[in-house]
Amino acid sequence: MTKNKETKRIVFQSESEMPVTAMSLGSMLYNKTGAWRNIRPEVDRAKCIQCGICWKFCPDASIDIVDNWPVVDYDFCKGCGICAEECPTKCIVMVEEVK
Amino acid sequence: MKKVIMGNHALSYGAMLSRAQVIAAYPITPQTQVVELLSEMCASKTLDAKFIKVESEHSAMAASLGASLAGARTFTATSAQGLALMHELLHWASGGRLPVVMGNINRAMAPGWSIWTDQNDSLSQRDTGWIQFYCSSNQEVLDTVIQAFKVSEKLLIPSMVILDAFALSHTYEIVEIPEQKDVDAYLPPFNPPYRLTPSDPHAFFGLTGPEHYFELRYKLQKDMEKVPALIEETGREFERIFGRSLGLVDEYMCDDAEFLFITSGTAGYTARVAVDDLRREGVKAGNFRMKVFRPFPFDKVRGIAQKAKKVAVVDRNLSYGHHGIFYQEVKSALYGRDGMPPVFGYVTGLGGRDITPGDFKEIYRLASSKNTPDEEIGWIGVKR
Numbered sequence: 001m002t003k004n005k006e007t008k009r010i011v012f013q014s015e016s017e018m019p020v021t022a023m024s025l026g027s028m029l030y031n032k033t034g035a036w037r038n039i040r041p042e043v044d045r046a047k048c049i050q051c052g053i054c055w056k057f058c059p060d061a062s063i064d065i066v067d068n069w070p071v072v073d074y075d076f077c078k079g080c081g082i083c084a085e086e087c088p089t090k091c092i093v094m095v096e097e098v099k
Numbered sequence: 100m101k102k103v104i105m106g107n108h109a110l111s112y113g114a115m116l117s118r119a120q121v122i123a124a125y126p127i128t129p130q131t132q133v134v135e136l137l138s139e140m141c142a143s144k145t146l147d148a149k150f151i152k153v154e155s156e157h158s159a160m161a162a163s164l165g166a167s168l169a170g171a172r173t174f175t176a177t178s179a180q181g182l183a184l185m186h187e188l189l190h191w192a193s194g195g196r197l198p199v200v201m202g203n204i205n206r207a208m209a210p211g212w213s214i215w216t217d218q219n220d221s222l223s224q225r226d227t228g229w230i231q232f233y234c235s236s237n238q239e240v241l242d243t244v245i246q247a248f249k250v251s252e253k254l255l256i257p258s259m260v261i262l263d264a265f266a267l268s269h270t271y272e273i274v275e276i277p278e279q280k281d282v283d284a285y286l287p288p289f290n291p292p293y294r295l296t297p298s299d300p301h302a303f304f305g306l307t308g309p310e311h312y313f314e315l316r317y318k319l320q321k322d323m324e325k326v327p328a329l330i331e332e333t334g335r336e337f338e339r340i341f342g343r344s345l346g347l348v349d350e351y352m353c354d355d356a357e358f359l360f361i362t363s364g365t366a367g368y369t370a371r372v373a374v375d376d377l378r379r380e381g382v383k384a385g386n387f388r389m390k391v392f393r394p395f396p397f398d399k400v401r402g403i404a405q406k407a408k409k410v411a412v413v414d415r416n417l418s419y420g421h422h423g424i425f426y427q428e429v430k431s432a433l434y435g436r437d438g439m440p441p442v443f444g445y446v447t448g449l450g451g452r453d454i455t456p457g458d459f460k461e462i463y464r465l466a467s468s469k470n471t472p473d474e475e476i477g478w479i480g481v482k483r
Binding site: 011012014015018019020021022023024025027028031 | 195196302307311312314315317322
């Protein structure tokens with residue numbers, strides 16, 4: 001499944017156009033939480049067995065499966081490290097962000 | 100069918116007849132029998148609902164929100180410290196526009212530990228965006244639960260149905276239990292305009308920036324302003340089906356009243372006895388029991404108060420450093436308008452101390468002796 005990466009910001013001009021509650025305002029598309037990250041997960045495909053456990057455990061849906069490989073979405077990954085912790089072959093390693 | 104039941108069970112029967120689909124609750128004295136009976140009803144299939152046991156009131160409300168968001172009619176109940184623990188989630192319910200109905204048994208906040216009644220628990224939640232109904236009889240409790248679901252679901256605002264600890268919660272009264280078919284005719288199934296469902300996925304309650312938050316809160320207030328008229332409309336409909344009225348307020352001998360009590364809860368029923376006594380003594384007294392406190396019934400309060408020569412607001416609660424909370428709000432509703440009478444405020448009955456007809460007569464004597472209210476709180480019954 002491909003992600004909708006449309007980042008056009010929704011801004012309603014009037015309350016009457018808005019839903020009754022904070023629902024599908026699209027704010028999580030442009031609020032790129034990846035900037036919060038201190039350490040980044042990197043996948044070593046040589047060790048990856050394509051089990052999908054990282055995809056299942058990611059609490060922020062920031063791992064996509066592309067052609068059976070896990071691909072980290074660095075726009076949104078906050079670097080929590082759960083994928084690296086859960087990976088049975090330890091093919092995911094957390095690397096310090098240096099910028 | 101008539102039954103002799105306690106106030107807590109009036110809440111349970113109200114939820115049962117409303118066909119609540121999910122009940123998530125944590126027990127706390129004096130609320131326990133509410134969910135005890137509901138759990139028995141769920142176990143025996145008298146009520147086709149999912150009963151969710153949780154480890155705290157915070158979780159009880161969290162589970163209720165999830166259930167309501169999924170489109171289930173949801174009921175819970177709590178009291179005092181439990182309500183306080185729910186505080187954060189109460190905002191999620193109203194801001195999320197989830198029409199949960201909750202029973203709250205008014206119990207004084209600790210310390211010292213108290214299980215007896217006063218209103219500071221629910222009034223501490225005044226600004227959370229919930230409708231608040233204060234009841235004065237077990238019949239009113241049962242009927243109000245059914246009405247609360249109807250009002251809440253129409254406007255997507257949660258409701259608290261509030262009753263006094265012990266004075267109602269554990270007091271047995273004769274209650275007419277409505278027929279299920281009549282309740283079904285009055286209260287259609289819950290059909291929210293949106294819900295959490297895989298067939299129509301949405302992201303709920305995500306980050307809401309300054310460009311949108313304000314408008315969502317404006318919408319909540321605008322819908323809150325529609326509540327009084329809807330309570331009156333659904334109250335009239337209730338009366339047509341069940342023969343009992345349900346209004347915003349309960350007026351007792353107010354039309355020609357020169358001395359008007361403004362009261363709430365069971366004390367608002369005791370006040371009737373005092374009004375009868377005072378009338379026998381030749382005093383034109385009346386009692387205006389405020390049933391709905393949020394939204395505040397401005398028009399009703401102004402309309403009745405302006406006919407009186409003096410108003411005495413009786414609070415079983417206190418905003419420390421200010422006055423009784425109903426007193427503050429009544430004064431604010433009348434302020435700046437021509438022809439309004441002086442308003443006197445009295446605090447009594449904290450922590451479940453009895454409020455008697457004699458206390459109301461004492462209030463009448465105190466207020467009659469003055470033309471303008473004192474700055475100091477009118478304390479009734481405090482040992483000093």
